[in-house]
Amino acid sequence: xxxxxxxxxxxxxxxxxxxxxxxxxxxxxxxxxxxxxxxxxxxxxxxxxxxxxxxxxxxxxxxxxxxxxxxxxxxxxxxxxxxxxxxxxxxxxxxxxxxxxxxxxxxxxxxxxxxxxxxxxxxxxxxxxxxxxxxxxxxxxxxxxxxxxxxxxxxxxxxxxxxxxxxxxxxxxxxxxxxxxxxxxxxxxxxxxxxxxxxxxxxxxxxxxxxxxxxxxxxxxxxxx
Numbered sequence: 001x002x003x004x005x006x007x008x009x010x011x012x013x014x015x016x017x018x019x020x021x022x023x024x025x026x027x028x029x030x031x032x033x034x035x036x037x038x039x040x041x042x043x044x045x046x047x048x049x050x051x052x053x054x055x056x057x058x059x060x061x062x063x064x065x066x067x068x069x070x071x072x073x074x075x076x077x078x079x080x081x082x083x084x085x086x087x088x089x090x091x092x093x094x095x096x097x098x099x100x101x102x103x104x105x106x107x108x109x110x111x112x113x114x115x116x117x118x119x120x121x122x123x124x125x126x127x128x129x130x131x132x133x134x135x136x137x138x139x140x141x142x143x144x145x146x147x148x149x150x151x152x153x154x155x156x157x158x159x160x161x162x163x164x165x166x167x168x169x170x171x172x173x174x175x176x177x178x179x180x181x182x183x184x185x186x187x188x189x190x191x192x193x194x195x196x197x198x199x200x201x202x203x204x205x206x207x208x209x210x211x212x213x214x215x216x217x218x219x220x221x222x223x224x225x
Contacts, residue, residue: 002037003224006030011217015210032093039085039133041224045188046137046144047077053144057151088133091126127200134196138189145185152178188223195220 010022010030022030051074156174198216202208 001224002033003041004221006034006037007217008221011214015214028093028096031096032089035089035092036082036085038220038224039089040081042134042137042192043081043085044078046140047074047081049141049144049148049185053147056148088129091122095122131196134192138192141185141188145181148181149178152181191219191223195222 007030152174156172195216198212198219202213202216205212
């Protein structure tokens with residue numbers, strides 16, 4: 001909800017033609033909240049997939065399973081996600097200004113209602129940090145989801161002879177769970193990868209069209225929606 005509100009509402013107002021509807025503090029707050037919320041949403045989704053894989057996969061040691069399933073451990077991991085993204089996104093709060101009053105070549109293209117003073121080097125460093133954290137989350141999501149699908153497939157093969165005598169035509173629980181996991185991870189990776197590609201493409205263009213920017217906003221909001 002925070003991801004959608006912090007970017008969807010301002011983008012909608014900008015698309016309707018409103019100008020300078022955010023002041024200096026508003027631009028900083030909205031941009032910072034969006035980046036933090038997006039990062040936390042990404043990280044906690046990966047944590048959820050990781051906890052599910054630990055609970056499901058028998059190859060994980062009993063010691064790790066007992067501690068990971070503890071509510072205190074889950075709360076602590078979520079807390080670390082918030083702290084990490086609150087710290088990593090400090091440059092956004094520092095360098096984003098508003099309303100648009102400069103010939104910025106990065107944030108202005110993406111948000112249309114705020115500008116920034118990120119230099120080329122700082123923009124590149126920030127982009128590398130975001131790329132690294134997002135890439136780690138995507139890789140973790142793919143790995144844990146693949147592990148769960150493999151475990152479910154092996155379990156289905158082991159109990160296939162038991163179910164072969166059943167007259168029920170219903171799809172097995174393993175198959176339904178596998179389809180759900182594959183749909184989730186496909187949407188997860190597709191939306192984030194496509195949004196990252198479009199965002200990078202926009203920053204490299206001299207004058208990106210309004211349609212392209214609107215599509216980028218729509219794609220980046222796809223998975224939270």
